[in-house]
Amino acid sequence: MERWALVSGLRGDLDLYEQIQSDLQKRRGTAHLFVLGDMIGPHPKCDALLKRLRQPKRGDLHPHCIYGWLEEQLLSLYGYRGEAKADELQLQSDDSGVQQLRQAVDTEHLNWLASLQFGLIELDCGLIHGSSADVGDELQETTSPLILLDRLTRLDVNRLFTARSGRQFRLQLTGGQIRSRVKDHASEQLHEQPVPKRSVIGVGSGANYTLYDPASDHIEFLSVASRSGASNRIKGFQR
Amino acid sequence: MTMSHAVISCLHANLAACEAVLADIDQQGIDTITCLGDLVGYGPQPNEVIELVRERSIPTCQGCWDEDIIDGLNACECSYPSQLAERRGHRAHHWAAERITEDNKVFLASLPMTLRRDRLLFVHGSPNSQHEYLLPDMSAFAALERVETAGAETLFCGHTHQPYVRELSEGSIRVSVQTNGNHSDSEQEMTLPMRRIVNAGSVGEPRHGSTKATYVVHDDDSGAVSVREVEYDVSKTCRAIVEAGLPEVFAWRLSHGFEYAERAEDASHVCER
Numbered sequence: 001m002e003r004w005a006l007v008s009g010l011r012g013d014l015d016l017y018e019q020i021q022s023d024l025q026k027r028r029g030t031a032h033l034f035v036l037g038d039m040i041g042p043h044p045k046c047d048a049l050l051k052r053l054r055q056p057k058r059g060d061l062h063p064h065c066i067y068g069w070l071e072e073q074l075l076s077l078y079g080y081r082g083e084a085k086a087d088e089l090q091l092q093s094d095d096s097g098v099q100q101l102r103q104a105v106d107t108e109h110l111n112w113l114a115s116l117q118f119g120l121i122e123l124d125c126g127l128i129h130g131s132s133a134d135v136g137d138e139l140q141e142t143t144s145p146l147i148l149l150d151r152l153t154r155l156d157v158n159r160l161f162t163a164r165s166g167r168q169f170r171l172q173l174t175g176g177q178i179r180s181r182v183k184d185h186a187s188e189q190l191h192e193q194p195v196p197k198r199s200v201i202g203v204g205s206g207a208n209y210t211l212y213d214p215a216s217d218h219i220e221f222l223s224v225a226s227r228s229g230a231s232n233r234i235k236g237f238q239r
Numbered sequence: 240m241t242m243s244h245a246v247i248s249c250l251h252a253n254l255a256a257c258e259a260v261l262a263d264i265d266q267q268g269i270d271t272i273t274c275l276g277d278l279v280g281y282g283p284q285p286n287e288v289i290e291l292v293r294e295r296s297i298p299t300c301q302g303c304w305d306e307d308i309i310d311g312l313n314a315c316e317c318s319y320p321s322q323l324a325e326r327r328g329h330r331a332h333h334w335a336a337e338r339i340t341e342d343n344k345v346f347l348a349s350l351p352m353t354l355r356r357d358r359l360l361f362v363h364g365s366p367n368s369q370h371e372y373l374l375p376d377m378s379a380f381a382a383l384e385r386v387e388t389a390g391a392e393t394l395f396c397g398h399t400h401q402p403y404v405r406e407l408s409e410g411s412i413r414v415s416v417q418t419n420g421n422h423s424d425s426e427q428e429m430t431l432p433m434r435r436i437v438n439a440g441s442v443g444e445p446r447h448g449s450t451k452a453t454y455v456v457h458d459d460d461s462g463a464v465s466v467r468e469v470e471y472d473v474s475k476t477c478r479a480i481v482e483a484g485l486p487e488v489f490a491w492r493l494s495h496g497f498e499y500a501e502r503a504e505d506a507s508h509v510c511e512r
């Protein structure tokens with residue numbers, strides 16, 4: 001059995017990461033760890049967390065990291081993404097929040113962060129922080145199924161694992177159809193398209209993470225008790 | 240008398256085609272026209288076409304070429320079918336960028352991304368981008384998502400140079416939701432609204448298998464849409480393309496009405512008509 005562990009929103013909290021690692025040791029049979037972005041955050045141990053992710057300790061399940069919304073904001077602050085500003089972060093936080101994030105991440109990590117992929121395709125699954133439409137795309141179980149189906153179609157995957165909303169859910173498309181009539185200058189075509197049997201999975205954030213077994217399609221939503229609580233949150237960052 | 244509304248797109252600096260289409264619209268007594276952009280690119284008369292649109296005060300949204308001419312070339316490479324096509328596109332871009340007057344560039348820069356009239360939405364490519372192609376065979380759900388997310392009932396677009404009317408109806412999606420802490424899955428069904436996508440084709444660079452310029456007429460009372468095809472003097476524009484020193488393949492393409500990405504290199508039989 002080769003299960004996947006899907007984690008996101010560590011936000012610099014090394015202790016939380018260690019708790020998840022030891023939780024995974026206890027639950028045998030987990031072979032891959034995917035960290036779906038928001039590794040960085042205004043946390044005193046952010047630097048230590050990044051070092052640990054880049055150079056795992058012996059016994060750590062090796063993490064595959066992709067970048068998230070916070071990484072996108074930080075990289076734009078440093079001019080890695082177009083103009084050197086992070087408008088969305090400014091809007092959601094304030095200048096002190098932006099300063100805290102900048103201070104928490106040593107610049108030696110910037111090139112590594114910039115080298116991370118936007119998403120991963122494993123088997124027929126897409127793993128991404130938001131969606132392929134936008135790293136900040138907050139997909140959740142209440143999002144219109146039409147939008148969820150669109151995000152699945154854009155990546156052309158059967159399962160889309162997303163983290164941005166922080167929610168833990170699985171939404172399966174189980175049925176339905178649509179009729180399409182296309183008329184051009186020469187002909188007319190009518191066809192029925194069934195809803196493909198696909199699903200979107202919210203993996204959670206921080207202490208909430210998800211185990212997935214690709215062989216059986218079984219999902220388990222888990223949580224480690226957070227020792228550090230909400231102390232690492234800064235104003236306007238809660239989701 | 241019923242109120243009708245003409246929608247034109249992709250004029251592409253082809254003055255003869257623009258004049259013929261506007262004459263066809265006038266002849267039907269239609270005085271509301273909306274333009275979906277791409278006033279320039281490929282063709283030999285960019286300033287003349289921009290000035291015609293300005294003179295007639297035709298509400299226009301910004302096309303991919305209009306955007307690129309003012310922003311420098313930032314079209315994503317996937318809008319070209321091949322590297323060769325991309326190089327030709329770059330040549331045409333520089334040719335046009337050099338010739339379009341500052342005043343006309345300011346006009347292109349001022350064009351909005353979208354225009355709206357009640358529940359009708361007008362865009363060049365898609366509501367997301369001037370560069371996105373809404374092809375007639377794209378997933379019906381994804382197509383509906385574009386219209387619905389933009390809050391429209393009928394979406395008018397261009398950019399593909401192939402006119403079509405697509406009606407999306409009788410849609411529904413059933414879902415089953417499982418959340419953390421809630422062990423029984425909940426089932427829901429969403430009924431999808433009826434929506435339409437109308438592609439206006441291309442006035443100045445048709446690629447629908449005929450050399451005729453295309454545009455669409457929307458009947459504002461009944462909602463009916465018809466695709467119009469208009470003959471114009473293709474050879475006149477082809478000659479102007481060659482004389483201007485633009486890639487001859489553009490003339491070849493106009494005289495065939497097809498997009499032959501690579502075979503188009505063989506431009507030996509330009510405009511024999």
Ligand SMILES: [Zn+2]
Pocket residue numbers: 249250251277302398399400441
């Ligand atoms: Zn065009």
Ligand SMILES: [Zn+2]
Pocket residue numbers: 277302303304363369397398399
């Ligand atoms: Zn275009």
